[in-house]
Amino acid sequence: MIMLRRNSASDETLPRDLIGPQRMPVDTHMTDCVKSANMSNSNSTRYYNKRKNDIKIATWNVQGLNEPGKLENVVNEIKHLEADICGISETWLCGSSExxxxxxxxxxxxxxxxxxEIRRKGVAFVLNQRVSNLVKSVHIKSERMMAIKINTSPVDTFLIQVYAPTRDSDDEEKNKFYEDLRDIIKYKSFQEVLVVMGDFNAKV
Structure with missing residues (x-):
């Protein structure tokens, strides 16, 4: 989970969720909330103000969004995790849009x-209502890679979501992936924060 500071252009808040391997961050966050509730009123106010200006970022391989009810389930899980922005891999959606x-x-x-062109691979960003209007630009590279630039403070943040080829993929596909990564990073200005996240298909 990544925490960023957003520009406080809007006071609108919206709760957020995620299951499986990501369940632990939810438990940890809820523990912090309980601790905050037991603090003095002044400390609780500071906690609330910090959360209001922070942006929580997560990433998740959803293994397809085509099944009936799958999208709603994924969005519910992102909401439960309280992630403001979630980069997802393996959407299996065709084309590029929003x-x-x-x-x-x-x-x-x-x-x-x-x-x-086929229902495989695919990447996406899911943004809650609290931060959806902070997107300054969208950069589409391929079914394995895309980026968004968001308005954060003190500088903007450039988020890249990837779905990397597996180790068994041919060298041409692997080389293209890293060439695309170098190309899309060029859209980031020098002073912006760079975050590259997603499913790298790495084996340890």
Whole structure:
């Protein structure tokens, strides 16, 4: 989980969620909230103000969004994790575009995605309503890579979401991936914060 500081252009807040291997950060965060509730009123106010200006970033390989109900489940999990921005891999969505989705309770999320011609691979960013208007630019590279620039303080942040080839992929595909990564980084200005995240298909 990555924490960034956003520009306080809006006071709107929206709760956020994630399961599986990401369950531990949820438990840890909830423990911190309980501790905060037991603090003095002044300390609780400082905690709230810090959360209001922070941006929590996560990444997740969702292994497809095509099954009925899968997108809603993923968004619910991102909400539960309280991630403001979640980069996801293996969306299995075709083409490149964006759309909004709304949970039954009225909470809205913005999905920006990049996919190929077939329903494999694919990357995306899911942003909650609290930060969706902080996106300054979108950069689509391939079904394995995309980036967004977000308005943060004291400098902007350039987020790259990737889905890397596996170790068994041919050298040409691996080389293209790293060439694309070098190319997309060129859209980042010198002073901006760079975050590269996603599924690197690494084996330890």
């Amino acid at each position: 759309f909004n989705t709304e949970l039954p309770n009225g909470e809205k999320f913005r999905i920006i995605y990049s996919g190929g």
